[in-house]
Every structure is written in structure tokens, then in C-alpha cells.
Amino acid sequence: MKPHPIHRRQFLSRLTLGASAPLLGPLLEQIAGAAEGELPPLRFLFVVEGNSLPPLQIHPEGIPFVERENRNKFSDTPLASLKLPVSLQPVEAYRDRLTIVQGLSGRMCTGGHSSDHGTLGCYAANNGRNVLGATVDGVLGTKFPGVFRNVVLGISSNLTKPVDFNLSASGPGRSLATLYDPKIAYSRLFGSVADGKARGEFVARQNILDHMRGDIKKAQRELGGIEKVKLDTYLESFESLGTRSSRLIELHDKIKDVAPTLDDKFSSLEPTDQLDAHFAMATASLIGGLSHCATIASGVGFPNMNVTFGGLGITRHKHILGHALYSQDDPTAWVECEKIRAFHFGLIARTMDALGKVPEGDGTMLDRTVIVYLSDGAETHHSRCFEWPMVILGHGGGRLIKGGHYLQYPDYGIPGHRTMNTMFNTLLHAAGAPRDDFGNLDPTLDVAMHRGPLAEMLA
């Protein structure tokens, strides 16, 4: 059913908002905006792969690799005449949208096997113990929510672990859940399009949500302010679950069109299958407007990182590979890591293909999407975060540089050096939520190195 066109003011005035009003405000603004024919916000997909990204694995052939210590000045090399490394070859077709960024540091993070929430948050998360603030995807999801503010999916070495709290956060102490089990994720995202008994269940669950709100409010009255935060939060959760559930019903037709087919991959215990399913769901979520910010956590944090990519014919888990990478006499570890990375970029390319087929504004959805790839383990297995290689795909509706660049920033601490904070400032500028300060500072660097967007990245 096509919704009737409706003006924003009318739409908002018709709603009576409960405790969830502050949470839902931006979402309602957008629903109203869409009704007026406005373009949705930029889409973001963050792909974080555990166990580090050695700078050389995203270094193209055709220019010499400069070790970090010898990088004296900023350089911007066109990718046009260079050969992409094995890891990036799956996105060859998108090389004009590709920017490789070397040399940003992130020493305000914990480093080691993983910087956990610090990876996208720029702070010392201390093995996920200290969630000091919102991560960049959390900020984007809160500012530009779809039905879901964020969709965070991932895989772990523990293939039956259904969920973890290991990467994204919406605020201090508020880690977002990373859904590992593709079936749970599917039912959460696309359950409303089910038929028959499953459909009845969806209605039943909706009824529980309605009833629960009354129960919690009654408990609040009876307890008269004792543990107010716990009960308020519980109520807020049910309010937002209820609203989300109603929205999923309203969007039924649209979601039905984009929902991936629930095939064997969703119940597989093979990491490659699970990752494949998660990318399919993230892509469908972005296309269907379920969220404008999706995050894939591929073995993020310790010990989740110890994934064995058996589906690629690799028999060692990534922790062992990480150690073997140090060893000069074990070139197979390097090749295996490249293979795993290329697999990720293959899935990224598939997402880009899908987005590129959906018209939006004067172009396609792909034109208004930014994909960010990095590792929570920064540059090496036991990372120290003096550099943090990254790959950006997409120009975000022309707000970022078009692509086809190899950017290399000067070494840690020397003039022109920049930190991870500036990359996230850049993304927030592009998204239309500009920030010049994000996360914490590295006390040994000039404040200016953390501030503002990367001028070289903005169009």
C-alpha cells in the first residue's frame, strides 16, 4: 500500500509521543521528510575486520611502499595507473570510487589485539571494558535513524555465540549489540514479512509490547522513584521496540521486496556463509531504509578474532595467522590473510553492485553511500596504532573526493600528521552532522592533529 503524501507538520502533529519522544524525534522527522519527497540521509557501511590490516596489504603495485618512519610529507597519488593489491582486486570495478588512506594514527586507543569500541570511537576502551562514548557509527545512527538506528552484525570464532557487545556504541557505557546469529538477525530485521503462523506470532509479540508498557508504568508508580533509571530505560526500550515493530508492519511491502532469501547460509556454522548472510542483510537494510548505518564486525575483539575461514580452504585460525605474519619464513600466512581480506572485499563489491542498481535522486543509492573498511587491530597483530590503514569506497553524494586516490599522511607526530579522529570528523562532515572534535586525544600529539576534517578527503 502506498502511503498518502502528508506534510511534515501535519504528520508530527498527529503523533502523541510518550517516553520515547527524544529517541524517536529524528526518525519521525525523516519519515515526514520522505513523505515530502526528500532524499534520505547518506548511507554508511562500516566493515571492521579483526586481527589487523598490515599497510602493505592495501598498497598498490606501481609505487614504492614507504615505511612509516620515512614518510616525511603528505602525498596524494592517483590510483589510475597502479595495480590494485590482491586484497582489493574484488573492487577493481569501483577503483574510481576507491580511496586508500595510510598513516593516520590512533594512539588514544588501547591497541593490542583489538581496540574494541575505541576503533570507531577514538578512546582507550580497555578490552571493551570502558565504553567511553558513542562510536562514529553510533553517532550517525542516532542522528540519522532508519527504523533501526544501527544495524550491527558480525561473526565470532565462537560460531554459536548469538550476540556480543564488542564494537559499536551509542553513548558512554552504551554498547550496541553485535548480532552474530544470522537467523536472529533475520527475524529482527525482516520478521514482519513472514506469513502464516509466523505472522500470527508477530502480532502476538506486538500485543505483548503494548501490554508491557502498562506493566512497567505501574511498577514505576509503585516504586515511587526507586531505581528510576532502570525502570525508565526498560520502558523506553519497550516504547522503541513497539514503535519499531509498527514501522516494520507499515513498511511491509517495501521490506518484502528487499528481504534476502532465507537460505542455508543463515543456519550455517561456516564463517564465510555467516558473513555472506550478514552482508546480504546489511545491504537489504540499507536499501530498504531499515537503517542508514550498518556495521559488520568480522571477528572483532579477542577472542572473537580467532576465526577459521574453512570455507576459503584455510585451516588455521586468524590468531595463529596473525602470529605467523611476523614470521618471515611463513609466506603462506600472508597469502591466507590476503585471501580472507579479498573475500571481504568481494562481499563489499556485491553490496556496491546492489546499491548501484537502485535509482535515487539523479543517480543511484551507491552514489549516496560511503563504505569504510578498517581493522580493530589497526596495523599489526599486536597493534600499537602508530598508523591505522583504511579503505574508503564511495563519495557520499559528492561530499567526499570522488575516489581513485592513494593518500599517505606524514609519520606520527611530524607536521602534517593526522589522527583517526579527523577521519571520523570527515565522515560526520560529509553526513551533514559536522564535528571538529571526536573522541579522545593522544596527549603526546598537538591538539590540531586531531581537529577538523581531513581537507584532502572533502570534495
Add this chain to the structure above:
Amino acid sequence: MPAHAVPQTGLPAFLEKHCESCHNPKKTKGKVDLSEMVNSSGKTDSELLIMMLDVLKGGDMPPEDEPQPSAGEKAVALDALNVLLLSSAAAPGRGNLVDHKTLFTEPTVRRAATPARLWRMSPHIFMQYANGLTRSRMMNTDGGREGGDGMHPAFAYMTPLHTFRDAAGIHLFEDATSELLFDACWEVAGRQLSEKGKGMKPKAIRAILMANPPTPQMWTDAIQTQFDLTIRREANAEEVSGLMALGEKTLKDTEVVTAVQTVLATILLRPDAVYRYEIGRGVPDALGRVRLADEEVARAISFALTDSGPDKEMLAALKAGELAKNEGVLAQVNRLLNDKVSQPRMVRFFQEYFEYPRVVEVFKDKSYPTFILAEQRITDADRLVTYILDEDRAVLRRLLTEDKLFAISDGGLGNAFFKSVVQKSYLPDYDIPSDWDWKGSQPVKPAVGRRSGMLTNPVWLLTFSDNEKNQAIQRGRWIYMKLLGGNIPDTPIGVDAVLPEAPHKTLRERMEVTRLEYCWRCHQHMDPLGLPLEQFNDFGRWRDTEVGKPVVTTGEIDIGDPALDGPVQDPYEMMTRLAASERVEQVFTRHVFRYLLGRNETPDDAPTLIDAHRAYSKAGGSFRALVASILTSDSFLLRTR
């Protein structure tokens, strides 16, 4: 780290006079800038406060060649810092910020109590509860020793590393976990109705499932049954009619079974089903404290000692009004403590205190985790704990000095593969000969070297090791925090906390980099406590050489207690001295308190701690006496609003 506004005290003036000339935005000596605190407008964090308290107390600051504050000035500044720190001390892992001496000094007025609270069910409790309701093993704790893995993620522990996992203050159901909880309760309700599961479904449930449509009486009976099983009380008329309306509304779109599932799941999701209510009831005393309602007492004791709600005897005591008096509470506590039913939760205290279940996360690239036999090591350590707990004498002392250990204590060597792994990797780490005759009784004394309690047990040593070396610093940190009651801030941001690679050097030699003034401020508290354990390698094996050199095991205790302080020659001397210390016993008491109360101690809890420590000593180091004392204390039984 939470930031705290700096109150108007004598502190800013002190800082301006004695500190700011070096620690200002321009100089930031030692990377510390105190200007915001001086202006008293800014905020600071507890890490910085700990460091300041530390250097001021220890006389490290101001430096010797600078003008020194008078004793009075210093006392004012220390008091102000302590006040600031108390607000941080409630956070898990920060309990030691409360001054130890204050906690063991009898106050003028005994005012111990806990604020009225809702305590989220723990994953272990939820597991028991879900399994009971569904008459199945819907969930199990396999692999769930740390972090709630293996149990339902709606109840994930969000507590920091090194702390007790179940902290009442920090766990709540927010957006992400509420959705998971919803799924879990929906599933439990579904399984309650399914044909799977042992035994018969309750009568009311069977009746309603066979009806179409159910009568109001059937709805009432099913609702009352679910209340009885979950909330442990009768539903009132309003609750019944509301839930019945929900069931009937749902029935319009679904079959009976789904409508019943809807009602049962809704009851499971009630705030009083997912949170333990500890509100208290009655007229407040002169200090504003009320006693827990009797049914709250029954649940609180049951959950403190087991993962299940009140059992039959407890319910009988509740009905007889016995729980209104401390004697009645004590009788129930002692009954449970003397029963095996309390053993798992008591052993879990020691697991979380010593942290040895984290051994499953240790990575060794040359010996894959399966060959470390991490789970086996945990089982063997659990056996040592239960062995000592069963005798219940000098419990802490023995845990620090026991020279015997358990190895493959749960049976034979099984298949040939397991046998070969045990002989090759396991027994040598326990210093037991590979050809050991398995018929011998356990615990055993190792054939080589010497052990002294849990900190020299291969499981603990392996837990505090990394890929290629001992974690001497982390070991020292553990001893400093958990036996001596000291504080170590987290590694400051920007510090490159990596020891130099030097294959020909001993760890002690590699650790010399921590002697730099900036590092040593914290490392002086950790390194000398961790280094005596260099007596063992990073798999826990006793050794007398390291990289071809005789192993050096010297260290030092320095906590400001004459009975403890001074150099030690080896881990044995260190453990013996620690085990004999009253302070160490008291710090241990503080940890037991945290585990049982689900919160950190405050100065008001001093009477509880004093009594508990006294009970422990008087009973010859009885852990049961210690627990019983805490569970009958005002801190445990009284609430403030």
C-alpha cells in the same frame, strides 16, 4: 572513566601552591595538567585522583627539592581527594578507593544498610529459572565460565575485567538487551507449552491448551500458575483481568497456543520477574532504614548462596515468620552453607576472585589451546578450592600456601590421544612425572620444585601469561589490588606499554624499562610483587633457570603495614607472609562482601566488615562463618530509600 566535578575544598589552593608550577597546560610535567582542578571549574577523572592520592600519600610529590607542604596542609588535601574518590568507589573494580583503615575502625554509630534497589537477575539465575520452567536443559553453562558466554546474552555481564561479574548497580535492560530478553522470554514461554521437556506440564497449562476457546476460569488458573512459578505470589484481580484481556485479544489473530504463549511471556517480562526487588518494608528506624520484606529476605539469601529461588525449607521458614529475625535467617544460611547446593556459587566466588577461568582465553602459538587443556586446569583448580572449603579451616591461608595440587582429578586418562597430551604437556606443567602411577590419591605434592597455593597453581600462572612470557606486571597488579587492597590506575593513554623484544634477556631484565620515573610511579607497586613468581614459566612449570641464567625470584612488599613490608627472597616467603597478615584477611573479607552484596563497600559498611572478619578469625578461618556473618548483617538485610 566518569568525570567528577571538583567541589570547593582546600584542594585547589593546595594544588596551586604546590603542584601547578609544573603541572600546568604549558609544562604538563609527567603529562599531567592540574590547571582545571585548580580553577575548580573543571572536571577530572578517578585515574588522575588515584595517582594524586598515591604520590601525595607516599611523599613522592612534591619533589624533594621543592618546598614541602606542612602536615596539616597535606591532611586537608588528602581528605579532599578521598571525598572525591568516594564517588568513584562505587564503580566495579574501584572498591579499593575506600580507605582500608576506615572500613575496619568501629564507627560511633552503626548505620550500615544498602540503598533500596532492583538487581537484574544474573545469567546463572536466569538459566536455572528457564530450565525449571521449561522442564529441560534449555540453557547450559558449558563454556560459560567467563563473560556470560553460553548463557543467554540478554543477561550479558558488562562488568570490567578483574571484578565480580554480577554488579547490581550497572546491569539493566536497555534497548539492545531488552530486545534479546524479549526473545528469550518468548522462547521460554513457547517451550513451557511444547511437548518436549521432562515430566508433565502443570495442570492449568494442560487444561487451557486443550480448550477452544478457553474459559475465563482457565485463563485465571493458567495466569495464577505462571505467577506462582515466576513471581512467587498470587496475581491480583487487576493483573488477572489485564492478562486475560491480552490473551483474548491475541486469540483473534492466532491459535490458542500462541495466545497462551503471549500471556505467559508477558508475565516473564514483568519488571518484578526480571529484577530482584530489594525494597524493604515497615517503619524506618532512627537512621531511616527498613528491613527487607520477609519474602525479599528469602530470595536474597537463596540467590546469595545458590542460583535458585527459595526452596521448600526456605518457604516454610518464610511462612512461619522465621525470616523476620536474624536468628531465623542465620539458621537458613547455615543450612544452605552446609549443603552441597551452595557449593557451585561459593566456588564461583573463588573463580572470579582468582580469575583462573580466564585461562580459556590464553593464546599460545606454539601450543594450541586444546593442548593447554584449559578446561581441565579449571576443573583441577576447582577441586583444590572445594578440598579446602570442605575442611573450612584457615581457608585463605591455605589458598595461599597449600603445597599440594590436583592434576586430572576427575578421573583417568581416557583415550590414548588424551593420555599422550596429558603426559606431554599437562603433567610436566604440574611437575608431576609423566609415568606417574595414576592410582595415587590426590592432592599430590609435585615431584619437582615447590608450590604455595593458588598463585603458584599452573592454572593461575597460565591465566596470567601471554603468548611467550609471564605477565609479571599483571600478576603483581592482582596481588596489590586483591590481597593488599591497593589501587592501580589503568594504563595512561599514550603510554607505549610494550616490553622490548630481547630474546636473550630475562623478563626481569626486559622489565627494566618500567623503572623510568613516569612508569615507576605505578610499576613500583606491581613489579616487585609479580617478579617472585618468575620461579615458574609461562605454562606454570617450576624452573631454576631462565634463558640459561639462574632464575631470580626476589621481590618486595610495600603497602605501609610493618607486618607485611619488606623484601622477599622467593614466592614462598612472599606467600607465607601474605597468608599470615591480618590486612590481607581483611581485604579478602572486602571481596567476599562485594560478591555477596553485588556492590562495593562504603564507609558505612564498616561494622559489617569488622564483624565478618571477626567471625572468620574466631572460627579459625572459616569461610562459612565469614559468609554467614555478611548475610545476617545490616548491610545485607536493611535498606534505605
